Amino acid sequence: MTTRYRVEYALKTHRRDQLIEWIKGLLAVPFVLHSQPTAVFEPHHEGSTEKMAAIAHRRYAEIMRDVEALINDHIAHQRAGTEQNSKLKLLVPAVSKFFTPLLLHDAFVYQDTRRFISHRRFVAPSFNDVRLILNTAQVMSLVRAGPLDLITFDGDVTLYDDGQSLTPDNPVIPRILELMRKGTRIGIVTAAGYTEARRYYERLHGLLDAIKQSDMPQDYKQNLIVLGGESSYLFKASGTEEHLLDYVPRPDWILKEMESWTDEDVAELLDVAEAALKECVKNMRLPADVIRKERAVGIVPTAGRRFAREQLEETVLVTQKILEMSPVGRRLPFCAFNGGNDVFVDIGDKSWGVLACQRFYGGIEGSKTLHVGDQFLSAGANDFKARLACTTAWIASPAETCNLLDEISELDAAVQRK
Known part of the structure; x- marks a missing residue:
């Protein structure tokens, strides 16, 4: 059962990809307008199913072509050094750098023949649908180039x-x-x-x-x-x-x-990270062991135990914020991440x-x-x-x-x- 808490938690910024969510929102409009969930209760609905799927396919494909054009415009701004002025950047502020165009229209057609997205009446295009379309679009661009x-x-x-x-x-x-x-x-x-x-x-x-x-x-x-x-x-x-x-x-x-990444800075950053991790272990009463390596530090659960997802993410976010605010964290790149049942901070x-x-x-x-x-x-x-x-x-x-x-x-x- 999906509780309100789980829904709200999934909508937190650190749990979302803004570009995927934005595309998913665009695709929700033709789904709402053209899907026909009640048709499954009507006799002789086979023909209407194919008609609905054809209309939905056309509308989804049009949206993907439009997004593809926005990405091309953003790439042009990147090359000119004005990516902050692109329309896509205004619509999706967190969008990152594109190294190639994305062939979203062709990728949607490719994935629709495999996932039958246009044929669905009750389930709108999902996060995973869009994620896989983006993967295919990227692969198509790389292979064709x-x-x-x-x-x-x-x-x-x-x-x-x-x-x-x-x-x-x-x-x-x-x-x-x-x-x-x-x-x-x-x-x-x-x-x-x-x-x-x-x-x-x-x-x-x-x-x-x-x-x-x-x-x-x-x-x-x-x-x-x-x-x-x-x-x-x-x-x-x-x-x-x-x-x-x-x-x-x-x-x-x-x-x-x-x-320029000196051994002294490495040791200092790992010291700050270790202190932050130990504080999280103390505050959340985590059954954890601290592991210190040459260029990493982390916590792992004691034998036979597991951390809750929320505990892992709280530890990552707290540790990351402390490091970002530290002088050494501004000098030295690092990565604080949730490994599934542990949390580690790596240099670089x-x-x-x-x-x-x-x-x-x-x-x-x-x-x-x-x-x-x-x-x-x-x-x-x-x-x-x-x-x-x-x-x-x-x-x-x-x-x-x-x-x-x-x-x-x-x-x-x-x-x-x-």
């Missing part, structure tokens, strides 16, 4: 279930291998912050073993990197070392801007991680890069900042990641046939 030079992935909930590992039977593996055979570079940008290759091999062994055993050229086998701790540790697939990953020294891959964030992957591969542009992740809410979500570095796709499960990669393959094949 081709080639797609780099895809970066989050780990948990994106490549494998939360807290699990990438085992040999994972269906995403052959799809990633197909991308690598076409020359696409792969980056796994994860919050897991390990200093040893062995720990990443334990999480990714199914993929790493499959790459080693594949028949792709040796130089292609090395087109996979793992960037851990959001933007702290880099490992490169080697195919020869014991754990199939080589540690890349920090000076060999960090961005010029990251050179995924925008820096993706940018580092791009630099490592010779300077790949954001318009040739796709980041795939599951956490894109405005607070407590560590994929959100990746939007500053490249195009993104917001998925909700490893199965959706497979579907997205299938779309890339299908759309790429269609482009090649032309």
